[in-house]
Amino acid sequence: MIPNGVHRIISAIAASPEIREAMLGDLDEEYQVRAERDGIGAANRWCWREAVRSLFGALRHSVPNMSATLTSVLPAMLWGSVIACLASVAVAAVTYPVTLYAPFDKAVVFTGLSIVARFVTSIMGGYEAARVGTKAPLWSAVAAGLLPTTVLFSIAALTIIPSQVGAMVLVSAVANILLVPGSLAGGILQQAQQRTNDPLSSPV
Amino acid sequence: MATASGLELATLLTVARLGADAYGAAVRRDLSDVEGRDYSVGAVYTTLQRLEDKGLLMSRASEPLRERGGRSRRYFSLTRDGAAACRAARARHERMWNGVTLRGRTA
Numbered sequence: 651m652i653p654n655g656v657h658r659i660i661s662a663i664a665a666s667p668e669i670r671e672a673m674l675g676d677l678d679e680e681y682q683v684r685a686e687r688d689g690i691g692a693a694n695r696w697c698w699r700e701a702v703r704s705l706f707g708a709l710r711h712s713v714p715n716m717s718a719t720l721t722s723v724l725p726a727m728l729w730g731s732v733i734a735c736l737a738s739v740a741v742a743a744v745t746y747p748v749t750l751y752a753p754f755d756k757a758v759v760f761t762g763l764s765i766v767a768r769f770v771t772s773i774m775g776g777y778e779a780a781r782v783g784t785k786a787p788l789w790s791a792v793a794a795g796l797l798p799t800t801v802l803f804s805i806a807a808l809t810i811i812p813s814q815v816g817a818m819v820l821v822s823a824v825a826n827i828l829l830v831p832g833s834l835a836g837g838i839l840q841q842a843q844q845r846t847n848d849p850l851s852s853p854v
Numbered sequence: 855m856a857t858a859s860g861l862e863l864a865t866l867l868t869v870a871r872l873g874a875d876a877y878g879a880a881v882r883r884d885l886s887d888v889e890g891r892d893y894s895v896g897a898v899y900t901t902l903q904r905l906e907d908k909g910l911l912m913s914r915a916s917e918p919l920r921e922r923g924g925r926s927r928r929y930f931s932l933t934r935d936g937a938a939a940c941r942a943a944r945a946r947h948e949r950m951w952n953g954v955t956l957r958g959r960t961a
Contacts, residue, residue, distance in 0.1 A: 651923065663896050666903070668915065668928065673899050675925030676879040682921060704896025 652681050653694055656701040663705055673704075723783050723790045730779025730794025730833065737771035765825040772829040776836025791837025795830040863943050864889055865901045866910060869930050870940060877916075877927040878902065902930055910936035 657674065664670030677697060685693035776791035783790025868885045869876040882898045905911040916927040932940070 660895075664899070668913075669899055669903055671925050672878050672915075672928035673895050675919070675922035675927060676877075676882070676895055678923040678925065679879060679919075679921055700895055703894035706894075706896075 652677050652697050656697050659701040659705055677701075723786050723793050726779040726783025726787075726790035727793035729782045730775040730777075730790065730836075733778040734771045734775025734794065734829075734833070737774045765828065768825065769828045769832045772832030773836035773839070776833030777840045778836075779833065780837035780840040787840065788834065788837045791833045791840070792830060795833025861897075861901055862905055862910075863940070865898070865905060866932065866936055866940050869911060870932055870937075874929070876930045878930075881930065905936070906930075908935075909933055910939050 652674070656677065660673050660677065661670055664673055677700065681693050681697050684696055688696075772795050775794045779790040779794035780787035783793075864885060865881065868881050868888065872880055872884060878895070878899060881902065882893055882895060885898065886892050902911060902913075906913060910933055911930050912933050913928050913930045916929060918924045918926045
């Protein structure tokens with residue numbers, strides 16, 4: 651019989667009860683052969699080594715070609731973020747003067763325009779990220795919206811907007827959540843456009 | 855239709871090669887021999903499961919066996935889509951090699 655600890659590890663990584671039974675059965679089958687041939691101690695060592703390797707192997711192979719996916723997503727994420735930031739600077743250059751001459755509460759106008767601008771620029775960022783991250787376009791778009799833009803815009807919200815508008819800063823920072831669906835929408839747009847332009851790009 | 859490459863394609867071909875004997879441990883042994891590296895049980899079953907989820911493989915359980923602690927074997931076989939994915943991969947490779955002449959130069 652295979653050790654109880656091995657049983658627990660295999661049970662944890664198996665995708666379904668059927669696969670768990672098959673994996674445990676395979677290990678049991680080979681364990682008995684090794685126990686007869688090499689002794690119980692050697693069979694136990696083999697079994698533990700196999701359980702630990704299976705744990706890492708299952709993680710490694712649960713995402714097909716993970717390293718290629720990561721090397722595609724990371725630069726795409728950075729590029730998408732740069733595009734979103736440049737676009738937001740361009741939008742701010744237009745919207746900020748508008749708020750200066752607005753006849754009503756400047757903080758509300760600025761925050762509202764800022765949120766809309768960030769959402770629009772996150773779409774642009776997600777679009778660019780999906781275009782560059784060809785191995786995992788939608789993951790690239792989400793990544794472009796998720797971490798860097800949220801961090802950058804949170805810093806911007808906390809430092810650029812004057813401190814006396816307190817509640818508006820909070821609203822503005824919370825609105826960063828919109829960046830993720832925004833960038834995902836950009837990624838979906840890019841993919842839809844690519845499929846329209848090149849129907850053969852779909853998996854065959 | 856789903857496609858397969860790398861370890862997935864190697865696993866599909868192994869299942870095709872083993873035919874009626876393609877259960878987990880046999881697939882792992884054959885795959886390890888052909889690829890020249892020792893795959894873990896977890897890696898092989900994760901791949902087999904993913905191929906089944908993609909509709910490229912199907913599986914059935916055998917009767918429980920005494921030498922497996924009363925557990926059954928899970929036998930895998932190619933679906934029609936799985937066979938088509940293998941043929942597509944072969945055609946892709948043949949296109950890649952078409953017209954290629956390898957002449958190595960010394961530095």
